[in-house]
Amino acid sequence: MESIGVQEPIDHESRVEQGDHKAVRLWLRLLTCTNLIERHLRGQLRSEFDITLPRFDLMAQLARESEGLTMGDLSQRMMVSGGNVSGIAAQLESEGLISREPVQGNRRAFCVTLTRAGQARFAEMAEAHEAWVAECLGGLSDSEYGHMMRALRQIKLEVGEVER
């Protein structure tokens, strides 16, 4: 095991110099935080359930839609490329956690759903996942939570504008 950054955590954010702008400082802190949590969740999923974050993510999307989703839907919701979804889905299918069946009336598309085994497996994982996230983010007050949610919504809108 390599165990990076286990000791004294020197990261993006703590090395920022005074000359850097407010926005950059916020961005680096945002990035650091997200990376830390993502790394933690990835490690937990791996050690507890021997699954990767992208595979968990795909299953989570399906768990919200009992009717199933097409590959394209998954690509959109997971915000990754179609080719990527193909690969991840192929693995989950080979493990028997999802199934891909033809859609009647459209022979281009597949309808992807969780198998019975996939549902059971996901239920276990989701409970643990929720607890891990709560450990990381549960310490915020209601007010802090509200501020964060509002600010993030605004940021999301602004990035959308910029991309246009």
Added chain:
Amino acid sequence: MESIGVQEPIDHESRVEQGDHKAVRLWLRLLTCTNLIERHLRGQLRSEFDITLPRFDLMAQLARESEGLTMGDLSQRMMVSGGNVSGIAAQLESEGLISREPVQGNRRAFCVTLTRAGQARFAEMAEAHEAWVAECLGGLSDSEYGHMMRALRQIKLEVGEVER
């Protein structure tokens, strides 16, 4: 959770339940936001300077340390694995943007620095980068900015505790 009584009050149960959902919602929003910005910056760096985000990040770490950094320092500060830094540094070195020289007194380590060309190149990119970040995050009020910075610092601490 403590769960002292045999019959748990419904509102306590549901409060916990709700709290957990809250944390997950915040996490998903945080992740989405960060990914959106990261994707934007990655695209801009690619189209404007034909460089990837990890390469830019490595150069940014070096730009802050005129004395240079070892590969291990870089790994820690970039929060990526050592093997990853090896690959990225090899590319930047072959492009003449960084140099890696032996450290006197420690034949294991390398001292990595920006070359003259690397400094010039980074200066250009950093200016554009700051503007792109400001486009995404500059719309927040001072108060919102402060709330975000405080909340993120707390989250960072909590994740650190959890990892221990």
Added chain:
DNA sequence: AGCAAACATTTTATGTTTAAAATATTGATC
């Protein structure tokens, strides 16, 4: 019907990222 454009997915090539094993060096201890 014929044909072109759009759609849904997979394949391919390339590159990033990680974990783990491998290599080599250093320092401490006996």
Added chain:
DNA sequence: GATCAATATTTTAAACATAAAATGTTTGCT
């Protein structure tokens, strides 16, 4: 001074990610 653990880096294998080309399918248009 021999040995062993810690350190610094590279290499390897597997998973993930993207863009772009390829493969089929559907729809609309004439």
